[in-house]
Each structure stands twice: as structure tokens, then as C-alpha cells.
Amino acid sequence: MLWEAHLRAPFPESFRGVDLDGVDLVLLDADVAGLVLRELGGTLDGHWIAVLWARIAELGKVVPLIEEEYCVSYFTGLAELARLAAARHLPAATD
Template sequence: MTISTEQVQTAGRLWQEHRQAPFPDSLRRAEFGGTDVWVLDLYTAGCVLAWLDNDGILDAENGRILQSCIEDLARVIPEVNDPAGAQYCQQLHQLAVLISKNLASTK
């Protein structure tokens, strides 16, 4: 699959919007089913940045990490009681899913 410049730019714009959102205080020490939300945010961010820096290519290990983050976010989101926290996690999940659907061949 070839990733277009437009797809990378769209993901980059969504990433910038997400980065501008403050990390909700309610999530700073939040843990759901053994998953620390701030760690999940950190791992997802690393995968997003790697994908953007490599023009839509993510190595196999980061691809597995991204998939795990998507699954964990889907599990965590219904547990977040704070609306701002839930929205933050939903936006991160949406971005991760967008990237996972637009992965070029991995190295």
C-alpha cells in the first residue's frame, strides 16, 4: 500500500490538534485494568511520530505496539468518567486507528 502525501498531512494535522490539547488531570494517575493511561498515551504518541517521520511507514515492532494501544484505548475509553478525559482518549484512539489503516509496507 502506498501512502499519499495527503494522508500523511491529514494525520499530521490531526496529531497537531491532539498535541495542543492538554493531558487531562483526571488521567494523570488513572489506571484501568492494569493500564496506566499516561503510558498508553506515551506509546501511542511514539508510534504516531514514527509513522509521520517515516512518511507512513512503521516497522513491525511499532506496528504491534500501535495495535496493542488501539485495543487498550478501546478497552479504557468506556471506563473514563471524566468527559474531557474520555474525549482525549477517543481522539488518540481515532488517530491511532487512522494510522493503522494507512500503514505502508513495514520494514
């Protein structure tokens, strides 16, 4: 399971305390992890869904700025987790 793999993966040491384009990567990681846990527990409500989408946008902004291979892999996986958690909260298509 992707979530379990993420839990086993160590946070990139070289990115502790790093801020990319105004985004603190440690806080981003912690926020997404907490939001994924809320989704898995069935407690991701409207407020937290909005926060999750904001974190997905931040991941989309910072991942292209990362050059270290492991860090790219780590945050790409985090982005995938976030998108999976958000998937059932997409607005319905309307005509």
C-alpha cells in the same frame, strides 16, 4: 490536523497516574504519540505496528470505562490518531 490538535490538548490532570483495567493512561498516551510520530516519519516497522495494534486494543478497553467528558474526548481522539496511523498497515484481504 488531528495530530496538531492533540499536541495542543492538555493531558487530563485528573487522570495522571491513573490505571484503568491494568492500563496506565499516561504511558498509553505517550506510547501512542511516539508511534504516531514513527508513522509520520516513515519508521513504523513490523515490531512497532504490533505495538500500535496492542495500544489500539487497550484504548478500546479503557475508553468505555472513562466517565469524565473531557477525558473521554481526549482518549477518543487518541484512539482516532492510533487508528489513522495503523490504517495503512492493515493486512491485505485474501480469498
